[in-house]
Amino acid sequence: MARLIAFRIAQAIPVMFVVAVLTFLLMHLLPGDPATIIAGDMADQAAIAQVRHDLGLDRPVAMQLWLWVANLAQGDFGTSLMLNQPVAEAVLERLPVTGSLAVVAFLITIPTGIVLGVIAAVWRDTWADTAVMLLALIGVSVPNFWIAILSVILFSVTLGWFPSSGYVPLQDDFGRWLASLIQPAVVLALFQIGYLARMTRSAMLDVLDQDYIRTARAKGVSITITVAKHAFRNTLMQVVTVSGYILSLLIGGSVVIEQIFAMPGIGRLLVQAIMARDYPVVQGTMLMLGFAFVFINILIDLIYAYVDPRVRYD
Amino acid sequence: MTDRLASPAEPQPVLSPGATRRRILMRRLWRHRSFRIGGGIVLAIALLALAAPLLTSTEPTQMNLRARFAPPSAEYLFGADNFGRDIFTRVLYGARISLWIGCASALLAAAGGAMVGMVSAWFRPLDGVIMRIMDALLAFPAILLAIGINAALGPQVTSVIIALAFAYIPRMARIVRAAALVVRELDYVDAARVSGAGGARIIFRHILPNCMAPLLVSVTFVFAYAILAEAALSFLGIGPPPPDPSWGNIIAEGRDYSVQAWWIMLFPGLAISFSALGINLLGDGLRDVLDPRLKVEA
Numbered sequence: 001m002a003r004l005i006a007f008r009i010a011q012a013i014p015v016m017f018v019v020a021v022l023t024f025l026l027m028h029l030l031p032g033d034p035a036t037i038i039a040g041d042m043a044d045q046a047a048i049a050q051v052r053h054d055l056g057l058d059r060p061v062a063m064q065l066w067l068w069v070a071n072l073a074q075g076d077f078g079t080s081l082m083l084n085q086p087v088a089e090a091v092l093e094r095l096p097v098t099g100s101l102a103v104v105a106f107l108i109t110i111p112t113g114i115v116l117g118v119i120a121a122v123w124r125d126t127w128a129d130t131a132v133m134l135l136a137l138i139g140v141s142v143p144n145f146w147i148a149i150l151s152v153i154l155f156s157v158t159l160g161w162f163p164s165s166g167y168v169p170l171q172d173d174f175g176r177w178l179a180s181l182i183q184p185a186v187v188l189a190l191f192q193i194g195y196l197a198r199m200t201r202s203a204m205l206d207v208l209d210q211d212y213i214r215t216a217r218a219k220g221v222s223i224t225i226t227v228a229k230h231a232f233r234n235t236l237m238q239v240v241t242v243s244g245y246i247l248s249l250l251i252g253g254s255v256v257i258e259q260i261f262a263m264p265g266i267g268r269l270l271v272q273a274i275m276a277r278d279y280p281v282v283q284g285t286m287l288m289l290g291f292a293f294v295f296i297n298i299l300i301d302l303i304y305a306y307v308d309p310r311v312r313y314d
Numbered sequence: 315m316t317d318r319l320a321s322p323a324e325p326q327p328v329l330s331p332g333a334t335r336r337r338i339l340m341r342r343l344w345r346h347r348s349f350r351i352g353g354g355i356v357l358a359i360a361l362l363a364l365a366a367p368l369l370t371s372t373e374p375t376q377m378n379l380r381a382r383f384a385p386p387s388a389e390y391l392f393g394a395d396n397f398g399r400d401i402f403t404r405v406l407y408g409a410r411i412s413l414w415i416g417c418a419s420a421l422l423a424a425a426g427g428a429m430v431g432m433v434s435a436w437f438r439p440l441d442g443v444i445m446r447i448m449d450a451l452l453a454f455p456a457i458l459l460a461i462g463i464n465a466a467l468g469p470q471v472t473s474v475i476i477a478l479a480f481a482y483i484p485r486m487a488r489i490v491r492a493a494a495l496v497v498r499e500l501d502y503v504d505a506a507r508v509s510g511a512g513g514a515r516i517i518f519r520h521i522l523p524n525c526m527a528p529l530l531v532s533v534t535f536v537f538a539y540a541i542l543a544e545a546a547l548s549f550l551g552i553g554p555p556p557p558d559p560s561w562g563n564i565i566a567e568g569r570d571y572s573v574q575a576w577w578i579m580l581f582p583g584l585a586i587s588f589s590a591l592g593i594n595l596l597g598d599g600l601r602d603v604l605d606p607r608l609k610v611e612a
Contacts, residue, residue: 018450026466137598140538141590143545146565146583149572157573252455256546271550274465286454286462293453
C-alpha cells in the first residue's frame with residue numbers, strides 16, 4: 001500500500017505540472033492585454049507600461065513561465081490585485097465555506113444516490129425505476145442555479161424555513177452552520193443524486209446478472225440477503241470510482257451555487273476576481289482547484305485499492 | 315442449429331449493405347420511445363426559434379416603460395421585465411442564441427475532439443503527451459474550465475462557444491481515441507493499408523467514419539450540457555452580453571426581481587429545462603441504438 005501511495009503521487013506530479021502550465025497559458029496566450037485592462041480606461045501609455053512591468057508581463061513568455069512554476073514550487077501562487085493579499089491565503093481563507101458546502105452535499109448525495117439506484121435496479125421496470133430514471137434525467141436537464149432561485153423563493157421567502165443567504169462558520173454555532181448550508185447543499189446534491197443513482201443502477205444490474213447471484217438465490221438465500229450481502233458489495237466498487245468525480249462536480253457546481261446564497265467561498269472569490277479582472281486570483285484559484293481535483297483522484301484511487309485487493313497486487 | 319438457419323439472409327438487390335444497415339438503424343431509432351419524444355421536443359423548440367418573428371409582433375429589445383413588471387396576461391403572455399420588454403418575445407429570440415451556442419460548441423468540441431483523439435490513436439509516440447494534457451484538463455469539471463477560459467476571452471457569444479468547446483474537447487478526445495484504438499486493429503484497416511492506402515486516407519475514410527457512433531451520441535449530450543453551461547456562464551455575468559436575449563442572461567437579469575416578478579426568470583428556465591430534456595432524451599435513444607456501452611461525463 002505504501003508503495004502504491006508513493007507511485008500514485010509520483011504519477012500525479014506530471015499532471016500537476018501540466019495543470020500549472022495550462023493555467024499559465026490560459027492567461028498569457030489569449031488575446032487581450034491584462035495590463036491595459038488593469039490600468040483602466042483612463043490610463044496613459046506610461047501607466048500601462050508601469051503595470052506591465054509590475055506584473056512582470058514585459059519579460060519574455062518563457063521567462064514568465066519559469067518564474068510562475070518556480071514560485072509555485074515555493075508555494076507562491078501570486079498576489080491578488082484587488083485584495084492586496086497572497087492568492088493562496090485568500091483561497092485557503094475561503095476553503096472552509098466551499099469545503100463545508102461540497103462535503104455536506106457529498107454526504108447527502110452518496111447514501112441517497114446509492115439507495116435510489118439499488119431500488120431502481122431491484123425493482124427494475126416498475127414505477128420506482130421509472131421515477132429514479134426520471135430524477136436522473138431532470139438532474140442533467142434543469143439548470144441548478146435556477147432551481148436554487150426557485151428554492152429560495154419557496155423555502156426562504158415564502159415559508160421562511162431556511163436562511164436565504166450567508167454562511168455561519170462551523171466553530172461559531174453548529175446548528176446555524178448546518179441551517180445555512182442545508183438548502184444550498186440539497187440543491188447542489190439533487191443534481192448528482194440522479195447521476196449516482198443511474199450509475200448504481202446499471203452497476204447493480206450487471207452484478208445481478210452474474211452466476212453467483214443466481215446460485216445464491218437457488219440455494220435459498222432471500223432476495224434481501226442476496227442484494228445486501230452478495231450484490232451490493234460488488235456494486236460498491238463502481239460507486240467508489242464515480243464518487244471522486246461526483247465530489248469534483250460538487251465543487252465545480254458550488255461556484256455557481258455560492259453566488260445565489262451569497263456564501264463567501266472560493267467560487268465567489270473566483271467570480272469577483274473575474275469581474276474585477278484580477279488575473280492573478282483567477283489563475284491561482286483555477287490552479288489550486290486543479291490541484292485539489294488531482295488530489296481527490298489520487299485519494300479515490302487509493303480507496304479503490306484499499307477496497308479491492310486485486311488492484312493492490314497488480 | 316442447421317446451416318440453413320445460421321446462414322445470413324439473402325442480400326437485398328436494390329439497397330447497398332450500408333443503406334440497409336442505415337434503414338434498420340432508422341427503424342430502431344424510430345421505435346425507441348425516448349428518441350421519439352426527445353426528437354419531437356427538439357424539433358418543436360427549433361421551429362419556435364425559427365418562427366419567432368411570425369409568433370410575436372414586438373422586438374426582443376423593445377422597451378415599454380408603461381408595461382414594467384407586467385405580470386403574464388393575454389397581451390404579455392410570459393409577462394414583462396424591468397424595462398417592460400416582453401418576456402415571451404425574449405424567450406423566443408433567446409432560443410436562437412442559446413441553441414446556437416449549444417449546437418456550435420458541441421460541433422466544435424466534436425471536431426476538436428475527433429482531431430485530438432485521432433492524432434493520439436494514430437501517432438502513438440504523441441499519445442502519452444497528449445493524454446497527459448487531456449488528463450490535466452479532465453481534472454477540472456467542464457463548467458469550471460469554461461469559466462476559466464471565458465474569463466480570459468471576455469463575455470461575447472463567440473468566446474462562450476470557444477470556451478465551452480474547449481471545455482468538452484478532452485472528453486470527446488478520450489471517446490474518439492478509445493473508439494479509434496479498437497478500429498485501427500480491425501482487419502479492414504490492414505486490408506486498406508495492404509492495398510496501398512495512405513495514412514490520411516485510412517484515417518478519414520476507414521477509421522473516422524467508424525468512430526462516428528460514439529461521437530454522434532456524445533455530441534447530443536454535450537449539446538444539452540452546453541445549453542445549461544451557457545445559462546450558468548450568463549448567470550455569473552460572463553455569458554452572451556445583454557441586451558440581446560439568451561435564456562441564461564434573461565434569468566440573470568431577472569434574478570434581482572425573482573420574488574416580485576417571478577415570471578422573468580421562470581419561463582426562460584423552463585425553456586432551458588425543456589430543450590435540455592429533449593436533447594438528453596434524443597441522446598439516450600441514440601446511445602441505446604448506436605452505442606449502448608458508451609458513458610459520457612459532464
